[in-house]
Amino acid sequence: MTIDADIRIGQDLPPLTLPPVDRTTLFLFGGASGDHNPIHVDIDFARRAGMPDVFAHGMLGMAWMTRMLTGWVPQSRLRKIDVRFLGITHLGNAITVTGKVTDIVVEDGERRARIALSNTNQFGQSKIVGEATVALA
């Protein structure tokens, strides 16, 4: 792939911008992911738990992060990803996933890129940060 020849430290990956989080998205993700915690779909439960409303599953945001990565390289090149959930992704939050190449290393006889990842909403609040390692050809 041509991206491998061109890749350099500091390079930004093509970002992925998501539509604002709505209840339907949370309902579908709850079913598809197997996460049936009612706090993500049932406003009555969420309020009893002291939250103003339902909110997005952390793993939905992480799935969007990996969508950005697999939009850039085939999934078979993804070696590792670790993320930290910093804040709740609320209804109406429109997340942009960004990635930047921070290092190029050789591990297990393979040339790999380290990618710094972030999910940021339209107000500039960082919701998830992480680091991925992808193999370069």
Next chain:
Amino acid sequence: MIDHTWIGRTLPESRLDLERGRLRFFARAIGETNPIYTDVEAARAAGYADLPAPPTFLFAAELDSGAVVKMLEEMKVPLSKLLHGEQGFSYFRPACAGDTITVTSRITDIYDKKNGALEFVVKVSEARNQDGDLVAELRTSLVCRNA
């Protein structure tokens, strides 16, 4: 406070049959439009045996089986106080529709911050396919907010 004798304990195995319909549902739920995740021919053309499980899908194994909910009940962590702190995956080989994945987890740490206002449960999981090959390692940190 969560009983620290959980540290080192292993959860019951969770078996997950990877089904095309479920993988398509997951792809739709995350807005994935790359046809390799929904169209078997496209997946095969890309070198996969069948529809590949997207990178974070295997987290479903212990949700579907009920292993995590049961663990939280036994730890007396209510779902209403649960947050996801950190999550990691390492990948060793693809998991595709038709595979049966077995996930085995061990609790590796339990600790608290802010004088017990936040408690953390750290779990490390191995996901193996029907041939016993290691497919992925999962690293999970769950947070119970007591405040």
